[in-house]
Amino acid sequence: SIEKYCRYHRDHGHDTEECRQLKNQIEDLIRKGHLRKYVDRDAPQGRREQRREEAPRQQVEQQQQQQPRGVIHTISGGVASGGDDSNARKAYGRQSLAVQQVPHSKRLRTGGDEEVISFSEADYEGVRLPHDDPVVVTLLVELFTMKRILIDNGSSADILYKHAFDQLMIPVEMTFLVVDTPSPYNAIIGRPGLNLLEAIVSTRHLLMKFPTRFGVGEVRGDQEVARR
Known part of the structure; x- marks a missing residue:
């Protein structure tokens, strides 16, 4: 219509x-x-x-x-958090506020600047999957073969347990916290040591890689020792 x-x-x-x-x-x-x-x-x-x-x-x-029920503060200490002195820790905290304004320093290692550290399927060789094992390695420390060294990038300190320290009987060049307590490990390499080595850790591959003058160095975790 x-x-x-x-x-x-x-x-x-x-x-x-x-x-x-x-x-x-x-x-x-x-x-x-x-x-x-x-x-x-x-x-x-x-x-x-x-x-x-x-x-x-x-x-x-x-x-x-x-609304959260409460607040759980991170417990940290050791040399990586500024030391044991309260003034040193406060100064360390103030430095973190300006970290984005500080230019990157040059590499501590003598390896080439173009060296790339990466992980691939080939790095799974010898690793039994699936797993949740820690990265436990064996290192040669001043002609001593030191076993059961835990690689822990969550630790704010490098820890050397007293039973291992007494057997070494040598001056320690890397700054360790010597702890007198029973432990399944002889030492723990935390963030300070990993940063000093410029090391990258893959817990999936149970492998630690770091730059050297001759290329990329590797330290593989011992899966059998880690499960003991």
Whole structure:
């Protein structure tokens, strides 16, 4: 009919209120939430008040669920955190605030600047997968073969246990914390030692790599010793 006009289609034949495509389009927009404010405006008064009451209650419940029960502070110490003196630790903390403003220092090692340390499938040789074993290595320390050395990049100190220190009977060039306590390990090489060696550790590969003058050096973890 010429008398009927649809503003949605901009054509004659049916009224805008009778347009099925327009109704379907509006319902689709409502489901997607694009017309939520218009739907609330046309809703009954009682329903609007109920929604206003439910919204703050839901927000309070969400805040209560997200609010932490307490704070667990990180326990750290040793030379990597500035030392045992409180003033030294505070100064160390202030230095971390400006770390992005300090240019990178030159490499401590004599290896080439273009040396790339990477891990590949070939590095899985000899590793039994899957595993959650620690990286336990054997190193030659001043002509002593020292076994059961734990590589731990989560440790803020290099630790040498007293029973191993007494057997060495030599001056220690690397700064270690000598600990007199029973331990399954003779020593722990933490972040200070790893950073000094510029070493990269892959716990997945049970392998530690580090730059040398002759290329990339490797120290492989002993999986059998780690499981004892």
